[in-house]
Amino acid sequence: MGTLPFDEMGxxxxxxxxxxxxxxxxDFEVTPSLGTSVMVASACITCKALNLEPPYFVTAGDIGDxxxxxxxxNYMAANLATLDITVLAMHYIMPDxxxxxxxxxxxxxxxxxxxxxADAGAMYAAKAAGLAQEIDIFTPDAGEMAYLADPKxxxxxxxxxxxxxxxxxxxxxxxxxxxxxxNTPKILLVKGPVDYVVxxxxxxxTIDEPSISAMEAIGGTGDSLTGILxxxxxxxxxxxxxxxxxxxxxxxAGKLAQPDPSTSISHIIDKIPDALKEVRLCx
Amino acid sequence: xxxxxxxxKKLGPRKKEALEKGKGLIILNEVSEAMQAEKMLKSFGYGVxxxxxxxxxxxxCDLAVEFNLIxxxxxxxxxxxxxxxxxxxxxxxxxxxKPLDITKEKDFGRYLMVTAAxxxxxVDKEKGTIVNISGGGCPDVPxxxxxxxxxxxxxxENPGExxxxxxxxxxxxxxxxxxxxxxxxxxREYT
Numbered sequence: 001m002g003t004l005p006f007d008e009m010g011x012x013x014x015x016x017x018x019x020x021x022x023x024x025x026x027d028f029e030v031t032p033s034l035g036t037s038v039m040v041a042s043a044c045i046t047c048k049a050l051n052l053e054p055p056y057f058v059t060a061g062d063i064g065d066x067x068x069x070x071x072x073x074n075y076m077a078a079n080l081a082t083l084d085i086t087v088l089a090m091h092y093i094m095p096d097x098x099x100x101x102x103x104x105x106x107x108x109x110x111x112x113x114x115x116x117x118a119d120a121g122a123m124y125a126a127k128a129a130g131l132a133q134e135i136d137i138f139t140p141d142a143g144e145m146a147y148l149a150d151p152k153x154x155x156x157x158x159x160x161x162x163x164x165x166x167x168x169x170x171x172x173x174x175x176x177x178x179x180x181x182x183n184t185p186k187i188l189l190v191k192g193p194v195d196y197v198v199x200x201x202x203x204x205x206t207i208d209e210p211s212i213s214a215m216e217a218i219g220g221t222g223d224s225l226t227g228i229l230x231x232x233x234x235x236x237x238x239x240x241x242x243x244x245x246x247x248x249x250x251x252x253a254g255k256l257a258q259p260d261p262s263t264s265i266s267h268i269i270d271k272i273p274d275a276l277k278e279v280r281l282c283x
Numbered sequence: 284x285x286x287x288x289x290x291x292k293k294l295g296p297r298k299k300e301a302l303e304k305g306k307g308l309i310i311l312n313e314v315s316e317a318m319q320a321e322k323m324l325k326s327f328g329y330g331v332x333x334x335x336x337x338x339x340x341x342x343x344c345d346l347a348v349e350f351n352l353i354x355x356x357x358x359x360x361x362x363x364x365x366x367x368x369x370x371x372x373x374x375x376x377x378x379x380x381k382p383l384d385i386t387k388e389k390d391f392g393r394y395l396m397v398t399a400a401x402x403x404x405x406v407d408k409e410k411g412t413i414v415n416i417s418g419g420g421c422p423d424v425p426x427x428x429x430x431x432x433x434x435x436x437x438x439x440e441n442p443g444e445x446x447x448x449x450x451x452x453x454x455x456x457x458x459x460x461x462x463x464x465x466x467x468x469x470x471r472e473y474t
Contacts, residue, residue, distance in 0.1 A: 005426035033432075034416060035425035064423025064447030065313065066344075092422055094448065095344040120420030124344070143401045143418065155344055156401035156420075157382040157449040158335050164383055164400065216389070217396045217405040219417040219428060261394040261405045262414035 001058040001076055002036030002091030002120070003069055009061025011071050016057035018044035021266060025057045031266065034219035036091045038265050039119070042227025043089070045272045049282045050235050066094035073099030080106040087115045089230040090122030091223070095155065100125035104134045115233050119226045127183050128154040135185040137239060139226050142168045142192045148184055149177035168192050176201065187239055189229065191222050195247040199240060207247040210255040220265030225250040228272065249275045307352040309362070310336055310371040315447040317346040322443070323365050329354055333382050333452065344421060344449050346382070349375070382452060386460045395464060399457035402450060411435045411465045421448035436462050
């Protein structure tokens with residue numbers, strides 16, 4: 001679930017497909033670039049390679065005024081209890097505290113069998129609402145970790161200078177602070193030069209190979225990670241195992257694309273099937 | 284120009300000695316309106332800045348404009364003339380949180396990446412081309428990225444002009460830093 005950057009596009013729901021470099025849902029198609037389109041395209045690619053059903057995509061066009069973000073929040077809150085959802089990945093959307101609260105209040109008894117992942121605007125909203133612990137997994141980068149570690153901040157823009165200034169190598173300090181303040185779900189997949197998989201405040205795995213420094217500059221590399229992760233959990237992998245595998249697969253896809261900081265994310269997500277083969281998740 | 288100067292003088296801020304007496308907050312409907320108000324008031328010489336609104340009225344992605352209460356009348360008049368209708372104007376006892384005003388830079392050789400809070404912009408230092416926009420979570424980030432990536436940082440429209448959110452606000456800060464660094468790099472090359 002997440003917005004696409006098109007002003008005139010109303011609410012669209014349905015099975016998403018990714019073919020010939022285009023992501024399709026209902027009658028709409030888009031070339032993935034930074035944001036929800038990359039997340040969903042990466043989930044489609046991973047599902048296809050693993051012989052899984054394609055993801056169901058709930059989206060609406062929003063260029064930042066937040067109007068259709070509200071429609072998305074409302075749609076999901078109204079339908080979460082009836083849609084057959086095992087993994088819900090919430091992504092680019094205008095952060096809205098009442099909106100995310102309504103969604104998190106709505107699954108009822110179905111919540112038990114559901115994995116909730118929040119990244120981007122949905123993660124900002126869940127933390128700002130004080131509802132991070134209602135989510136299963138956040139996928140922040142170092143800058144977003146500073147936001148989670150700052151109990152007062154309601155958006156990454158309001159993070160304390162001292163926390164923002166911390167080097168990426170000091171991300172463990174931020175993880176500790178974030179867990180202490182209760183602004184995290186049970187699991188974090190912290191992306192960066194080193195990826196950290198954290199469960200209840202303890203780092204259970206670090207992934208730093210292959211090391212492709214250019215990926216930090218490429219818009220969408222975090223989105224592809226969230227998409228791969230969502231598909232792996234849907235495919236039955238345990239959440240922690242899926243985090244570890246997704247981080248590795250994303251890095252390998254990056255390595256195979258041989259990127260520099262000007263590379264487009266589309267070149268990297270094209271390599272996901274080869275990356276899945278390299279880690280022997282598919283033939 | 285003389286007419287414009289006279290308008291600016293009339294509508295501009297009061298003398299400095301009055302500035303420390305108290306701060307106020309202009310609460311607007313949207314982040315984009317707050318950005319517009321901040322820019323407009325600054326152009327008239329007011330000492331204003333974007334800050335977080337009080338917690339009780341926050342929605343999650345909000346920006347208010349802090350100003351010196353002594354300037355309230357002039358500020359209100361300018362807002363009205365610009366067609367901006369604040370939801371409220373309140374006084375503050377203590378200073379609010381303010382958005383980060385610092386950036387980090389990372390040198391990739393040919394490319395320079397500037398980070399402001401959760402936003403990153405990467406530029407080809409020699410050509411000035413914006414090669415990637417990364418980070419953020421608000422819906423205008425992918426929208427702005429489409430119009431920025433592939434174009435020259437010295438020629439594109441400031442992302443603050445078309446953005447609505449705090450992510451766009453931080454993208455503008457990264458863009459401004461990137462722009463100044465590219466310009467100084469280019470001027471070094473010419474001399």
